[in-house]
Amino acid sequence: MLARHAESLFWTGRYIERAESTARMLDVTYHGLLEASQHEAEPAWRELLSVLRLDREFVARGGGASAASVGSFLVLDEENGGSIISAVERARDNVRSVRELVPTELWEALNTFYLDLRSRNLRRDLEQQPYDLYQMVKQRCQLIAGVANETMPREDGWRFLQVGWMLERAEMSCRLLEVRYASHETSIDFHHWQSTLRSASALQAYRKTHRSSQDPSDVVGFLLLSRTFPRSVLFSLRRAEVELSRLRGADAPMTRPERLLGRLRADLEYTDVRDISISGLHGFLDRLQHSVRQVAEAVALQYFRNSQELALTALDFRPPG
Amino acid sequence: MKSPRSSVGGHGSGNDVRVVPMGLFDDYDSGGFFDEVFEADGTVRPHYRSLVKRFAELTPEELARRVRLRDESFRTQGITFTVYGEDEGVERTFPMDLFPRVIPSDEWSTIRAGLAQRVTALNSFLEDLYVGERAVLRDGLVPNWLITSSTGFRREAFGVPVPGNARCLVSGSDLVRDSDGTYRVLEDNLRNPSGISYVLENRASMTRVFPGAFGDLSVCSVSHYGSMLLDALRHVAPPAAGDDPTVVVLTPGVYNSAYFEHVFLARQMGVELVEGRDLVVDEHVVSMRTTRGLQRVDVIYRRIDDDFLDPVVFNPQSSLGVPGLMAAARAGNVTVANAVGNGVADDKAVYAYVPELIRYYLGEEPILPNVDTYLLWDTDQRAAVLERLDEVVVKPVAESGGYGICIGPAASDEELEIVRKRIVADPRNYIAQEIVGLSRHPTLSNDRFVGRHIDLRPFVLTGEQVEVVPGGLTRVALREGSLVVNSSQGGGSKDTWVLSAGDEDDDEVEG
Numbered sequence: 082m083l084a085r086h087a088e089s090l091f092w093t094g095r096y097i098e099r100a101e102s103t104a105r106m107l108d109v110t111y112h113g114l115l116e117a118s119q120h121e122a123e124p125a126w127r128e129l130l131s132v133l134r135l136d137r138e139f140v141a142r143g144g145g146a147s148a149a150s151v152g153s154f155l156v157l158d159e160e161n162g163g164s165i166i167s168a169v170e171r172a173r174d175n176v177r178s179v180r181e182l183v184p185t186e187l188w189e190a191l192n193t194f195y196l197d198l199r200s201r202n203l204r205r206d207l208e209q210q211p212y213d214l215y216q217m218v219k220q221r222c223q224l225i226a227g228v229a230n231e232t233m234p235r236e237d238g239w240r241f242l243q244v245g246w247m248l249e250r251a252e253m254s255c256r257l258l259e260v261r262y263a264s265h266e267t268s269i270d271f272h273h274w275q276s277t278l279r280s281a282s283a284l285q286a287y288r289k290t291h292r293s294s295q296d297p298s299d300v301v302g303f304l305l306l307s308r309t310f311p312r313s314v315l316f317s318l319r320r321a322e323v324e325l326s327r328l329r330g331a332d333a334p335m336t337r338p339e340r341l342l343g344r345l346r347a348d349l350e351y352t353d354v355r356d357i358s359i360s361g362l363h364g365f366l367d368r369l370q371h372s373v374r375q376v377a378e379a380v381a382l383q384y385f386r387n388s389q390e391l392a393l394t395a396l397d398f399r400p401p402g
Numbered sequence: 403m404k405s406p407r408s409s410v411g412g413h414g415s416g417n418d419v420r421v422v423p424m425g426l427f428d429d430y431d432s433g434g435f436f437d438e439v440f441e442a443d444g445t446v447r448p449h450y451r452s453l454v455k456r457f458a459e460l461t462p463e464e465l466a467r468r469v470r471l472r473d474e475s476f477r478t479q480g481i482t483f484t485v486y487g488e489d490e491g492v493e494r495t496f497p498m499d500l501f502p503r504v505i506p507s508d509e510w511s512t513i514r515a516g517l518a519q520r521v522t523a524l525n526s527f528l529e530d531l532y533v534g535e536r537a538v539l540r541d542g543l544v545p546n547w548l549i550t551s552s553t554g555f556r557r558e559a560f561g562v563p564v565p566g567n568a569r570c571l572v573s574g575s576d577l578v579r580d581s582d583g584t585y586r587v588l589e590d591n592l593r594n595p596s597g598i599s600y601v602l603e604n605r606a607s608m609t610r611v612f613p614g615a616f617g618d619l620s621v622c623s624v625s626h627y628g629s630m631l632l633d634a635l636r637h638v639a640p641p642a643a644g645d646d647p648t649v650v651v652l653t654p655g656v657y658n659s660a661y662f663e664h665v666f667l668a669r670q671m672g673v674e675l676v677e678g679r680d681l682v683v684d685e686h687v688v689s690m691r692t693t694r695g696l697q698r699v700d701v702i703y704r705r706i707d708d709d710f711l712d713p714v715v716f717n718p719q720s721s722l723g724v725p726g727l728m729a730a731a732r733a734g735n736v737t738v739a740n741a742v743g744n745g746v747a748d749d750k751a752v753y754a755y756v757p758e759l760i761r762y763y764l765g766e767e768p769i770l771p772n773v774d775t776y777l778l779w780d781t782d783q784r785a786a787v788l789e790r791l792d793e794v795v796v797k798p799v800a801e802s803g804g805y806g807i808c809i810g811p812a813a814s815d816e817e818l819e820i821v822r823k824r825i826v827a828d829p830r831n832y833i834a835q836e837i838v839g840l841s842r843h844p845t846l847s848n849d850r851f852v853g854r855h856i857d858l859r860p861f862v863l864t865g866e867q868v869e870v871v872p873g874g875l876t877r878v879a880l881r882e883g884s885l886v887v888n889s890s891q892g893g894g895s896k897d898t899w900v901l902s903a904g905d906e907d908d909d910e911v912e913g
Contacts, residue, residue: 084691085680177656181665181675237693328693384693 086182087241088385089175094246096172097191100165101222102253103133106260107155108215109280111148113273126151132259135163152211157203165218166203169195184232187225194221240324244380247321251314252373255366257281258304271295278304286310301362302354314369318346325380338379345372425458426465426851427844433853436583436841438503449506449901452618457501462849468500468611475607497894498604499845500611503856503876504619507903510872513577513585516770517860518868519760521573524592524747525864526763528569532559532743543762544755548779551830552752553800554593554745556708558715562732562742568638568864569741571703572631574598574875577858578773579841586773586838588857589753592744594705597875598861599663602627602670604897605873622872622900627861628670631703634865635671638737639700647700650676650690654706654722664705678706683726686733701737702727708742750799750833751777774836778829787834788825791818794834796825809885811837840885843896845878855879857887858898872900 110129114122126146130136135154138161144150158164162171173195180188206214226246233239257277274297278284281304290307291299307313322342329336335343349369357365432440439450446454460468476498505513530538531549539546549555564571574595576588605624609616632649639647653664655677668675680690681699689696704711710720712727731738746752754775757768776783776794787794791810798806808821825832844851860874876896877887887893 082693083674083676083680084693085677087693180656181669241693 082182082237084385086179087237088381089179090182090238090241091245091380091385093172093175093179093191094242094244095249096168096175097222097225098246098249098253099163100168100172101219102250102257103155103163103165103168104215104218104222105280106133106253106257107152108212109257109276110260111152111211111215113276114148122147129260130154132256133163135161138163148211149208152207153204156207156214166198169198179238182238184228186228186232190221190225190228194225197221237328240328241384243324244321244328245377247317247324248373248377248380250312251317251321252370254281254304254312254314254317255370255373258301259363259366271297274300281312283310283312297359298354298357301357301359306349306352306354315346315349318342318349318373321376322346328384336379336383338376338383341372341379342376345369345376426460426846426849427454427458428850430844430851431853432842435839435853435855436579436581437853438579438841438843438856449504449619453502453504453615456612456615456618457851465500465849471611472498472500472607475610476603497880498600498607499878499894499896501844501846501851502608502612502615502897502899503843503858504899504901505858507901509585510900511903512769513860514870514872516585516587516768517575517862517870519764519766519769520575520587520590520756521570521862521864521868522567523760523763524573524590524756525567525570527759528592528741528744528747529564529567530763531746532569532741533561533563538759538762541762543758544752548751548830549746552746552749554708554743554747554749556743556745558728559741559743562728562738563734564737564739564741565638565640566864566866568634568739570744570747570862571634571638571739571741571864572598573740573862573864574859575862577770577860578838580773581839583841585770585858587756587770588773588838589750590748590756591859592748593740594707595859595861596660596663596705597859598627598871599666600895601861601871601873601875601898602666604875604895608897619899620902622902624871624873627871628667628672630863630865630869630871631667632671632673634863634869635701635703635739637865638739640734640737642735643700648673648698649701649703650674650681650699652676652678652681652702652704652706652724654678654710658705660705667703678721678723681724681727683724683730686726686730686735688724688727688730688736699736701739703739708745711738711742745800750775750797751779751830754833773838776834778825778832778834783834784825784829788822791822791834793837795837796821796832796834799831799833807886809837837885840879843876843878845880845894845896847880852882854882855885855887856896872902873898 106129110125114125117125123146126148127136130139130146130151133155139146139151139154142154154161154164156165159166159170161167169191173191176183176188176191203214229239229242233242257280260277274295275284278287278300283304286307286309287300287303290303303310303313305314307316308319310316322339325336325339325342329339430440432442438447439454440446527538530536538544539549570592572595574591574597576591577585578588579585601624635649636647639649649671650673651664651668651671653661653675655661658664664675674680674690676690681702682689682691682696684696688699688702690699706722709717710722712723712725713720714725715728716723727736727738728742730736731742754772754777757772760766760768776787778784778787787796792813794810796808796810801807808817810818813821840855840857842853843856845854847854856876856878858874858876861871863869863871876898878894878896879885879887880894
């Protein structure tokens with residue numbers, strides 16, 4: 082398939098997952114802070130921004146970090162490329178450019194989501210019923226995932242969509258853990274961890290596996306290493322790995338993104354969660370995200386930009402600016 | 403259902419065809435124009451009898467049901483066009499009238515032969531001009547300065563080959579019928595004629611909405627257009643491409659108003675729809691970037707205008723095109739269809755010479771006449787036209803889509819004065835034509851039929867032979883009295899049924 086089409090589908094997956102995960106993180110932060118005081122809240126919101134790598138952009142806007150300011154920055158700020166509305170718009174633009182390749186139902190699900198977001202009074206929703214708003218974003222993203230799953234032929238287009246989707250999810254699931262870890266470094270109360278699990282739709286599954294364990298490393302282990310829970314980092318990487326291997330012909334040699342991803346997945350599989358101290362979690366998650374990004378870059382180099390073309394675009398005839 | 407659908411009623415010799423049809427045709431008035439369906443005395447023309455009978459029998463409920471069926475069919479097929487400047491995400495369905503236009507086979511034979519002749523001559527003309535000896539200029543048939551001053555003329559196309567005398571691989575000349583019913587060529591579109599997707603989609607809708615009506619008549623199929631086009635494109639591949647050339651459709655992208663058609667054509671042919679950024683040129687070879695690396699491209703059916711095709715030789719600001727494409731085409735490594743520079747031959751001032759070109763290149767008399775045209779750069783013709791501006795149509799030579807036209811009788815004195823000044827300032831840029839009455843056709847308007855002016859855009863493909871798609875886009879001026887049928891100017895369309903020879907309704911009943 083055309084490299085541009087593959088790249089559009091890859092980014093469609095990434096942006097939809099980004100919208101959903103951002104809603105989940107806002108949700109967990111917002112509800113975790115409901116009973117907190119103002120001086121606890123501000124650092125927590127700043128930490129969310131820093132986990133999302135959006136703290137500098139936010140600071141550039143001026144003003145303090147509060148539920149209202151960070152909420153509107155991350156939900157409805159069109160200037161912010163990392164906001165939910167921007168992610169949905171970019172996902173829509175990407176699908177639009179490959180409309181002839183995707184099932185009509187997929188386009189419609191995404192377009193309706195976008196148009197609904199545009200027609201809502203998001204600012205009022207944020208003030209009055211943030212829970213409903215985040216719920217709606219999650220459900221619409223899940224609807225899109227479901228429609229894609231039920232209508233797309235299992236060909237290269239599907240594979241690129243899934244690879245983008247799953248790499249983004251792996252990264253965002255790391256960030257979800259970072260938010261919790263960072264905002265309650267001093268007082269890790271188990272009900273906070275419970276809300277993290279809930280925001281990842283993982284509470285029920287966690288209880289089935291770990292019963293009533295209140296050990297934080299069980300929670301971290303579950304969200305990182307579960308082989309059965311679809312939003313865990315390991316599960317997402319395994320799905321991405323399967324789709325990557327199907328992109329390659331059976332007899333062809335393994336590609337660079339596959340090798341990087343395979344190594345990363347194996348490392349995770351052989352990790353004992355007891356070896357990750359809670360104090361070392363931050364660094365661990367950081368390294369993990371870095372490796373996921375390297376895989377994504379390798380995918381881009383392998384499939385979206387081949388070497389010959391790189392050599393050509395390196396010749397930039399235009400003066401800067 | 404009161405009437406038995408299985409009967410061959412409506413055109414048996416026993417029927418009195420002079421009975422004025424009832425129902426939807428009540429008060430139908432042909433208004434003194436040539437009417438496609440009714441003769442001057444109200445008789446239904448033979449090839450329309452079965453259709454008129456069907457429509458006359460429709461109850462309002464039944465008609466409403468068919469209208470719903472049509473709208474549904476267009477929506478589910480996703481046939482929409484985007485109107486520039488409206489809210490994003492808003493797409494409209496293209497208005498197709500339920501009453502199809504029917505062309506009997508004898509009329510079609512004339513059209514087909516006339517268009518094939520015309521396109522062959524135009525191809526020879528462009529070939530002569532860009533890669534030949536420019537004999538037509540040497541022999542003084544067309545003034546040299548007229549060619550080089552045409553906005554469609556592209557010096558950059560000199561020496562760029564297209565195999566098989568097929569510089570106009572797809573052309574779409576607009577035909578009108580005058581008050582005698584004579585088909586005349588109003589203009590030629592040799593650059594990027596659009597509309598074929600509507601021809602195919604209109605037909606697909608009509609077969610759903612009025613399946614029975616097709617049974618009464620023997621209508622030529624248009625559904626093989628995709629394979630006709632692909633065959634023609636493969637035929638013009640460079641010799642080095644071998645037996646299995648790679649063809650792509652090149653689109654400006656999703657924001658182009660005809661994007662739907664680009665998608666449609668790529669799908670019909672089963673080829674990739676690419677944008678400029680998907681193509682790279684290296685060592686004068688064009689390739690597309692795929693997930694498996696670069697894949698060589700042999701034929702590009704481009705739907706991008708000349709000016710945006712290659713920033714190296716044309717508009718350097720264009721990011722839609724492919725740098726180096728013209729050099730690759732000149733080297734004979736890729737064929738660009740339609741060829742660059744075709745606009746010189748559909749320049750309306752050059753249009754006036756087409757009958758002469760047919761005689762010159764083919765040694766034949768033109769089968770389809772032009773509309774009477776005056777060249778305003780010519781002192782005598784200009785003087786004569788300026789005397790009677792209020793009686794003629796004035797058109798800019800390089801515009802399409804109905805833009806910039808001044809219809810004399812409908813224009814105010816101020817408008818005529820502006821046009822006069824423009825002509826005097828730049829006479830090369832305008833032509834004048836006698837007003838053609840434009841035939842009319844019953845068209846549904848609020849539950850009854852009214853006469854509306856129509857034209858016809860058939861599509862001609864030049865591959866191994868010159869072929870005319872049996873059908874075409876019949877465009878309808880939806881506003882009462884309007885002579886402008888362009889979709890950008892509020893026009894609609896009709897499915898166009900060409901009847902195949904031998905089978906049609908030929909039981910002559912003299913009225």
